[in-house]
Amino acid sequence: MPENGKQFKPLDPLLHSELRLAVMSILLEVDSADFVYLKAETGATSGNLSVQIDKLQHAGYIEVTKGFKGKMPQTVCSITDCGRDAFAAYVDALRSYIPGR
Amino acid sequence: MPENGKQFKPLDPLLHSELRLAVMSILLEVDSADFVYLKAETGATSGNLSVQIDKLQHAGYIEVTKGFKGKMPQTVCSITDCGRDAFAAYVDALRSYIPGR
DNA sequence: AAAATTTGGTTTATAAAATAAACTACTTTA
DNA sequence: TAAAGTAGTTTATTTTATAAACCAAATTTT
Numbered sequence: 001m002p003e004n005g006k007q008f009k010p011l012d013p014l015l016h017s018e019l020r021l022a023v024m025s026i027l028l029e030v031d032s033a034d035f036v037y038l039k040a041e042t043g044a045t046s047g048n049l050s051v052q053i054d055k056l057q058h059a060g061y062i063e064v065t066k067g068f069k070g071k072m073p074q075t076v077c078s079i080t081d082c083g084r085d086a087f088a089a090y091v092d093a094l095r096s097y098i099p100g101r
Numbered sequence: 102m103p104e105n106g107k108q109f110k111p112l113d114p115l116l117h118s119e120l121r122l123a124v125m126s127i128l129l130e131v132d133s134a135d136f137v138y139l140k141a142e143t144g145a146t147s148g149n150l151s152v153q154i155d156k157l158q159h160a161g162y163i164e165v166t167k168g169f170k171g172k173m174p175q176t177v178c179s180i181t182d183c184g185r186d187a188f189a190a191y192v193d194a195l196r197s198y199i200p201g202r
Numbered sequence: 203a204a205a206a207t208t209t210g211g212t213t214t215a216t217a218a219a220a221t222a223a224a225c226t227a228c229t230t231t232a
Numbered sequence: 233t234a235a236a237g238t239a240g241t242t243t244a245t246t247t248t249a250t251a252a253a254c255c256a257a258a259t260t261t262t
Contacts, residue, residue, distance in 0.1 A: 007142060008123045016119065017220075022109045025198045035239070041108065048221055050241060055219095066240095071229065073239055091199055097126045098192055118249075136210065149250055151212060167211095172258065174210055 009093035012086055014059045019044050019052045024087050027062060027079040035075040053077060061086055110194035113187055115160050120145050121153045125188050128163060128180040136176040154178060162187055 015021055022042045026033055033041075039049050053075070056062040061083030065076045079087075116122055123143045127134055134142075140150050154176070157163045162184030166177045180188075196202045 008119075008126070011119045013219090016117070018109075018112050018117065019220085021198045025109070025200060028200050039239095045222065046240060047223075047242080050239095051220080054241095073228080075240075094195065097122050099126060099129050114248090120249085140210090146251065147211060148213080148252075151210095152249080155212095174257080176211075 007096065009096045011093050012090050014055060014061065015086060015090040017052065019048060020056055023049075023052060023056060023077070024061065024079065024083060027077060028084065028087060032076050032078040034069075034077070038077065056083070059083075059086075108197065110197045112194050113191045115156060115162065116187060116191040118153065120149060121157055124150075124153060124157060124178070125162065125180065125184060128178060129185065129188060133177050133179040135170075135178070139178065157184070160184075160187075 015024060019042060022044075023038055026038060026041055035046075035049065035053070038044075038053075039046060042049065044052075053062070053064060056077075057064045060080060062077050062079055067074055067076065116125060120143060123145075124139055127139060127142055136147075136150065136154070139145075139154075140147060143150065145153075154163070154165060157178075158165045161181060163178050163180055168175055168177065
């Protein structure tokens with residue numbers, strides 16, 4: 001009986017991105033984080049971060065609330081249950097690529 | 102003293118690709134593998150596999166030998182020491198994105 | 203023995219992603 | 233009030249991933 005191939009689990013393309021993964025990684029641990037904080041922690045440019053936050057939001061992986069802190073605009077992000085699940089699944093899928101796990 | 106950001110290690114873009122990662126993962130364990138085998142194991146199309154093998158070769162992560170098996174052409178791939186190192190570094194970098202490792 | 207099909211690929215075209223640069227709108231400081 | 237800074241968004245460019253089309257040689261079918 002031959003091997004059926006497909007020993008590898010597919011990697012969620014929404015998470016398989018350096019910046020989006022970093023954002024999710026942060027949000028997993030902090031309850032909520034704003035744009036400025038995420039930008040500082042990831043070292044990303046504003047433009048890139050803005051785009052990637054949008055994608056995570058549209059995927060339902062994070063929740064985004066735009067408001068104000070004093071008079072300055074503030075974008076606050078937090079992870080959703082769906083996002084948590086997706087992250088866990090992604091990490092699990094990754095393991096299928098790493099011999100000896 | 103504030104956090105300096107950059108808690109995340111950069112992910113080698115050459116390995117941060119589903120198919121290239123799968124190819125490397127296989128080659129880590131098998132001494133050598135030919136095009137047909139890699140195609141079956143990964144489920145990739147020929148075109149995609151051909152392109153990604155090229156990239157890994159030009160990066161020096163794998164060695165590619167084109168010859169014949171009987172009368173049919175055969176492309177044999179094997180991982181290099183450099184490739185092994187890069188893979189290990191990639192996995193290490195990945196860990197920086199996964200809370201609780 | 204031609205014609206059709208399969209094998210083992212490569213090349214080219216297209217769609218999707220990542221990223222930076224330019225821009226907007228408002229606020230604070232000089 | 234002009235200049236500079238803050239917090240982003242939009243747009244344009246480059247890179248990537250992927251599939252589709254192609255090719256040459258080998259094999260099979262008629």
